[in-house]
Amino acid sequence: xxxTFEQEKRIIQTLLKKLNASGEEAGIVAEVxxxxxxxxxxxxxxxxxxxxxxxxxxxxxVPQSKIKxxxxxxxxxxxxxxxxxGHHVAVQAMKLAIEKAKKHGIGAVGVFNSNHFGIxxxxxxxxxxxxxxxxxxxxxxxxVHPWGGVEPILGTNALAVGIPAExxxxxxxxxxxxxxxxxxxxxxxxxxxxxxGWAIDTEGYPTTDPEKAAKGALSPFGGVKGYALSFILxxxxxxxxxxxxxxxxxxxxxxxxxxxxxxxxxALDPQAYTLVEEFKSRVKNFIVELKTSKKxxxxxxxxxxxxxxxxxxxxxxxxxxPIADEVWNELKQISQELGIDLNYLKDLG
Amino acid sequence: xxxTFEQEKRIIQTLLKKLNASGEEAGIVAEVxxxxxxxxxxxxxxxxxxxxxxxxxxxxxVPQSKIKxxxxxxxxxxxxxxxxxGHHVAVQAMKLAIEKAKKHGIGAVGVFNSNHFGIxxxxxxxxxxxxxxxxxxxxxxxxVHPWGGVEPILGTNALAVGIPAExxxxxxxxxxxxxxxxxxxxxxxxxxxxxxGWAIDTEGYPTTDPEKAAKGALSPFGGVKGYALSFILxxxxxxxxxxxxxxxxxxxxxxxxxxxxxxxxxALDPQAYTLVEEFKSRVKNFIVELKTSKKxxxxxxxxxxxxxxxxxxxxxxxxxxPIADEVWNELKQISQELGIDLNYLKDLG
Numbered sequence: 001x002x003x004t005f006e007q008e009k010r011i012i013q014t015l016l017k018k019l020n021a022s023g024e025e026a027g028i029v030a031e032v033x034x035x036x037x038x039x040x041x042x043x044x045x046x047x048x049x050x051x052x053x054x055x056x057x058x059x060x061x062v063p064q065s066k067i068k069x070x071x072x073x074x075x076x077x078x079x080x081x082x083x084x085x086g087h088h089v090a091v092q093a094m095k096l097a098i099e100k101a102k103k104h105g106i107g108a109v110g111v112f113n114s115n116h117f118g119i120x121x122x123x124x125x126x127x128x129x130x131x132x133x134x135x136x137x138x139x140x141x142x143x144v145h146p147w148g149g150v151e152p153i154l155g156t157n158a159l160a161v162g163i164p165a166e167x168x169x170x171x172x173x174x175x176x177x178x179x180x181x182x183x184x185x186x187x188x189x190x191x192x193x194x195x196x197g198w199a200i201d202t203e204g205y206p207t208t209d210p211e212k213a214a215k216g217a218l219s220p221f222g223g224v225k226g227y228a229l230s231f232i233l234x235x236x237x238x239x240x241x242x243x244x245x246x247x248x249x250x251x252x253x254x255x256x257x258x259x260x261x262x263x264x265x266x267a268l269d270p271q272a273y274t275l276v277e278e279f280k281s282r283v284k285n286f287i288v289e290l291k292t293s294k295k296x297x298x299x300x301x302x303x304x305x306x307x308x309x310x311x312x313x314x315x316x317x318x319x320x321x322p323i324a325d326e327v328w329n330e331l332k333q334i335s336q337e338l339g340i341d342l343n344y345l346k347d348l349g
Numbered sequence: 350x351x352x353t354f355e356q357e358k359r360i361i362q363t364l365l366k367k368l369n370a371s372g373e374e375a376g377i378v379a380e381v382x383x384x385x386x387x388x389x390x391x392x393x394x395x396x397x398x399x400x401x402x403x404x405x406x407x408x409x410x411v412p413q414s415k416i417k418x419x420x421x422x423x424x425x426x427x428x429x430x431x432x433x434x435g436h437h438v439a440v441q442a443m444k445l446a447i448e449k450a451k452k453h454g455i456g457a458v459g460v461f462n463s464n465h466f467g468i469x470x471x472x473x474x475x476x477x478x479x480x481x482x483x484x485x486x487x488x489x490x491x492x493v494h495p496w497g498g499v500e501p502i503l504g505t506n507a508l509a510v511g512i513p514a515e516x517x518x519x520x521x522x523x524x525x526x527x528x529x530x531x532x533x534x535x536x537x538x539x540x541x542x543x544x545x546g547w548a549i550d551t552e553g554y555p556t557t558d559p560e561k562a563a564k565g566a567l568s569p570f571g572g573v574k575g576y577a578l579s580f581i582l583x584x585x586x587x588x589x590x591x592x593x594x595x596x597x598x599x600x601x602x603x604x605x606x607x608x609x610x611x612x613x614x615x616a617l618d619p620q621a622y623t624l625v626e627e628f629k630s631r632v633k634n635f636i637v638e639l640k641t642s643k644k645x646x647x648x649x650x651x652x653x654x655x656x657x658x659x660x661x662x663x664x665x666x667x668x669x670x671p672i673a674d675e676v677w678n679e680l681k682q683i684s685q686e687l688g689i690d691l692n693y694l695k696d697l698g
Contacts, residue, residue, distance in 0.1 A: 073455075075453045075454050076454030076618075078623070104425070105422035105423075105424050106425055108617065146642070146651050147652070148652065149642050149644060149648070150642070150645050151642040151643050153638060153639055172577040172581055204646050221575075222575050225571065225575075229521070231639075232519070232654065235512055235632055239628055239631035240619055240622050240623065240628060242623055245638075268589075269425075272425040273591065274420075274590070279589060286594045289595045290498065293495070293498050294498065294499040294500050294553070295498060296549070296553035
């Protein structure tokens with residue numbers, strides 16, 4: 001099945017509104033999931049909608065709940081997401097960070113009592129659109145082993161940093177595991193082996209067997225340095241912001257009970273340090289320097305963070321977004337239960 | 350040669366004061382270089398003193414110069430280091446960040462026109478001592494190739510994050526290259542091979558020959574993700590703060606002309622989000638969870654970021670700091686030129 005961006009968004013919006021989400025909430029979730037799929041982050045796209053809908057039905061994700069600002073200074077805030085849709089909570093948190101950055105150079109906002117929010121890069125890009133630098137950190141259920149350990153304790157803790165630049169912005173958006181759990185499950189389904197280094201088995205040995213990997217733990221990227229980074233992110237977007245850490249983080253995969261993860265977002269105004277046009281011009285020169293330097297064997301170009309995803313986005317805006325049959329069938333099933341004809345929605349174009 | 354921490358500091362202070370550094374400046378440089386050596390960061394210890402002294406003699410490092418705050422908001426500042434001793438400039442920058450964090454929850458200070466400042470972790474630890482979180486980023490001369498590239502364009506850009514915790518703080522302090530250039534030069538001197546993955550030759554092929562590596566480029570840790578992180582750090586501590594990036598960064602190794610690197614430091618007050626005691630207790634619980642989890646084959650404990658260095662520090666405080674003969678001989682030579690008897694200083698104990 002191929003969906004256009006518009007079709008995907010309409011489907012998400014319609015289903016969520018049927019489940020009591022406001023137009024604004026449904027619009028934001030549709031936008032963020034759609035952007036995830038456009039950019040090739042399939043595990044953070046419409047595939048997530050059934051999880052969200054199950055959460056809403058269980059009452060662990062609560063549409064139309066209002067966020068509360070629990071603590072605030074001129075440059076910081078802590079937000080209680082009140083179990084709202086993670087994407088909607090995150091948009092409000094980044095808006096607040098942006099507002100503070102515009103007034104005081106920097107805004108740093110923590111979030112707890114929220115839910116899985118899709119691609120972290122979406123919120124970093126909100127800052128980019130205001131000519132600000134955006135930094136987004138979020139935690140997940142425990143999936144990654146510590147350095148020297150075997151048990152999954154750390155999340156795949158994502159770090160996104162967006163930097164305004166021409167002609168396209170810089171947008172790093174990465175998990176701190178080598179690979180995602182989704183890729184391991186995909187290999188399992190296809191009967192394929194996984195590359196060594198992605199994961200360990202329950203005894204702590206590296207494995208290429210996706211079944212053993214799924215029972216074991218994902219490995220942090222970059223060895224002990226990646227472990228250290230993931231550890232720090234877990235504290236910043238966990239302990240610091242009133243959210244859980246380690247094995248107490250749950251609800252980012254299947255929201256069976258209230259989700260306990262946290263987020264930490266920073267917006268930073270280049271104008272507090274330099275002129276924004278000068279900043280952008282310096283970044284552009286740096287990109288040119290990198291791109292015109294000698295290529296390594298097997299490479300015909302050097303890419304900057306975010307570039308591969310923006311290319312996939314351009315392509316999918318034209319050619320559409322491939323949706324796996326099982327995801328489509330699951331969406332059909334859910335739609336039926338809600339009295340909605342999915343094919344009718346799709347055929348609206 | 351083995352020096353005590355006190356001996357090392359006295360030597361550094363005496364030599365720098367002879368070269369017109371103020372007592373405060375000399376004391377700070379001695380403290381930071383000494384802490385570098387205590388923690389096992391030999392490349393950032395007293396080994397650096399000859400570089401600093403050559404810079405002072407050339408006039409590219411200027412003792413007793415005053416920093417200027419070029420731009421400032423309640424939560425941010427940009428500092429012109431006026432080519433002062435990097436350690437002294439960095440201490441003032443972090444003090445300003447701390448002051449802002451205590452008032453407004455966060456302080457983010459950029460620095461340009463400064464010099465190599467030793468271990469980044471020292472300044473992150475300044476924040477820890479005030480019960481704040483400290484983040485320190487700094488750039489270096491181009492040594493690291495971009496992903497898909499061959500030329501050294503990126504610095505080994507360091508990222509340090511300090512988090513107040515009991516019984517010892519968390520202190521991540523890492524370069525974004527797999528290994529340091531110092532380790533490659535050491536292997537070259539000893540006639541040893543280097544592990545694959547550390548560096549590439551001038552054609553872009555991974556090499557285990559340190560001579561080829563020294564002519565080629567260091568590799569970023571963690572593949573394309575480490576490249577992305579290093580790229581972002583270069584922009585934050587470079588383009589953003591009025592400093593150079595890429596091949597225009599120079600002076601962090603041998604300060605032949607004014608150093609063009611930059612620094613970016615953040616202090617963040619946990620009290621802006623939660624109670625500091627609650628924060629520390631949550632972090633402690635997380636450490637306990639990690640340390641009591643199952644160990645991987647070949648490991649009998651799980652360490653947190655900073656722990657190996659704090660252990661080396663304890664050991665060296667008792668047993669002294671090993672100083673390589675060639676470093677000692679170079680220091681002797683320099684001391685003689687300044688009319689100082691190095692052995693006399695050492696024998697003061």
